[in-house]
Amino acid sequence: MSRWKRQLVTVFSLLLAVTFAFTVAADAAPRRDRIKKSTTNKSTLAQDALKTYVAPGDFDDYYAFLSGGHSGQVYVYGLPSCRHIRTIPVFAKYPATGWGYDNHSKEMMGDRFDWGDIHHPALSETNGDYDGRWLFVHDCAHNRVARIGLDDFKTHQILGPVPNVMGNHASSYITANSEYVFMATRFSVPIPKGTYVPIKDYNAKFNGVLSFIHVDPKSGHMSLDKSFQIKMPPWNYDLADGGKLVSHDWAFFTCYNSEAEFIEGKPLEVVASQRDKDYIVAVNWKKAEKAVSEGKFEKIDGIRVLDPTKVDGIVYAMPTKKSPHGVDVTPDGEFIIGNGKLAPVVTVHSFKGMLKAIETKDFVGKDMGITVLNEKITRVAEVPLGLGPLHTTFDDKGFAYTSLFVESAVAKWRWQKGPDQWKMVDKVPIQYNIGHIAAPHGLTTKPRGEWVMSLNKLSKGTHLKVGPDQPESMQLIDLSGEKMRVIFQAFPEPEPHYACIVAADIIEPKVFEVYDQKNNPEKEFAVLKPEDARVVRKDKNTVEVFAAEIRSAIYPNVIEVMQGDKVIFHLTNMETMRDEIHGFGICEYNVIGVPTPGETQTYEFVADKAGVWPFYCVNFCSALHQEMQGYLLVKPRK
């Protein structure tokens, strides 16, 4: 009997022990801690911290221009500190600088849209390197492109909506001497815009368009009459890069949905992912320019459009794995890199191979009228890097850095001739989903190395909680050691896609901080002495005000108008001292202006509300800023 008991007790204890062990193991928390990587030791942390520390009073080495996505703005950061220095408003209103409220900026923005979607800034280039003159940005939503001056960090031109191009995503990439800024269709439509075609005719009657927007080499002014476009099959043109040096005459665009279909009720993510290879489209823009100048174009909606199925030798397609996202040309211009997105490789085509295939007519056929080159001749390597390659940038030592979205990592690999050519040499994990990747002068002929900036698509809880709306993340990767190291993280406003990073000494000497009266944009309305401030009645219903601000008064400080008057209000900031920015706001009127020192601005409004309405300086300026006010008297009409 006792033997039975003993056996029973043994069986029970064994079973209980197993249950207990499993219950303990079932707690997931310890496993998470185990898999999370261990913390870096303190001395390494201190060294890392010093690398990005820029002491008060010191300056950063680089400017980083981050696109602001659908905020319609551009953010200026300093590198390596990752400090936000400035926001440059472009397509959206920005009362902080008065952008979108004065006549000049209102006219530029137009009255139809007050938002835009900036993805890829492009700095102007001379001989393939940044020259620090202009920053071009595009509007993916409304097919516009804008130019920011880098002497005053203000928007100077907004061009568009440009005809025929739609969902302008592969923009604003640029040729190596800033001859043209690219725009391209991501969402094909029937052209010209306004044409109605049912969606079932997508393949036959929709078109993509590649645009080459002419830039005046002196003024930077973009004009449509010198621009041209290329009419393409309805593929989705994704990203672009201009050729460099040997490949200077060429432009490269990636495309997905070479399936050329859009099916009602069927997600494009499936439709556009059927082919194993899509294309990098190579355009000989120099030849296209010549053909257009010889009259080989058709005017569609007022712009010259070239049809590559009718003019040979302009457009070629290079098969590239798979729905490729970014296309990036190496600093020597010799290799064209397609980032696989849906394939774990980057495809490297050689420019020489491309020319050879064209010269020997080594074609595999035509796809929707576009000549497809034999990839066996163009392709020199498929470099396996990891999951979801999106973008590649370069350093000064012959290495390329590719962002891996799915894997959340940056892969370093060698593109230049050497022992490890076409091999990955390092990989570093990023703590969120990486999107674009940027490096100082990364996509120019003279990359500077030092840093790689990892921009993000999803910040994945890497910040203090701020509710359902999230900031974005960017991490700074130090290239100084043998292994890449992530050493800093910042949280920019939504939503930077790409960034251009340029050495500060290229920009800084060109920047002015006070307008002299030669470059005051509205100098004809300027008031340079307080006694010249005046109110002029132009006609029965119009009053023109010439006003001025200088510490700490607004001249005139009483402005009387009749109810219903249209008020044209010129305001000059008379300061000659840097940072003496004044503002002007009228209480309960939607008027705000922020003229910078030496600048004259014009605001227009209708004085529709009778009464006494104070106006004041909205931008803190001095110890007596609070006293800087006046009154708008609006007399009721009988």
Next chain:
Amino acid sequence: MDKWWGKGRVVMLAAAGVLVLASLSSPMWSIYLWCNSYPDGIGMSVYAYKPADPPDVADMDGGIDELDVLNHYIGMHPISPDLIIFKILPVGIVALGLLLIIAAFWKRRWFLYSVVGLNGLLGIYGASSFVYYIYSYGHDLDPNAAIHVDPFMPPLMGENQLAQFTTWSQFELGTMLLILGSALAFITAGIEWWIDRKNHRAMYSIT
């Protein structure tokens, strides 16, 4: 000995029944996945009657919904609560648990053997269809999916690597309770059979 076994049998079978019923309260199996962009992991737990978020989902980056969203890129079907196993298994477990409790008090040897037989069948069905479903989720991938991956067997136990994910999968308390209950039932039946055979021998040796 027979007198003592009379009580022991009741306790063991009742305990087996209770353990089998209790197995419904906890997940049978869980899988967790981590990668750089999901530092706290996502995961799924399978109960006998439903697929669900893991019990500690609040501390994680996501549960079964996020898993389904990610799986759709490679063409894996959504983890469905409508699978036939989620209908049969809970009914089987409840029935087994109750029958074991009945067997504890209704002392018919044939009845006990039948219940234990049912237990065995249920075990074989549960284990094999679980493996079958795991296999087919990893192999029956939509060929039109955006990202093509080779068919794969999702790992059943331990730490593994799956694309960018480090995975951890394991059988959970529910499975253990079920195995424990079943084991008790089998042991009880075994002892019963052994005693029965001994008594028979004793009878024959008298005659």
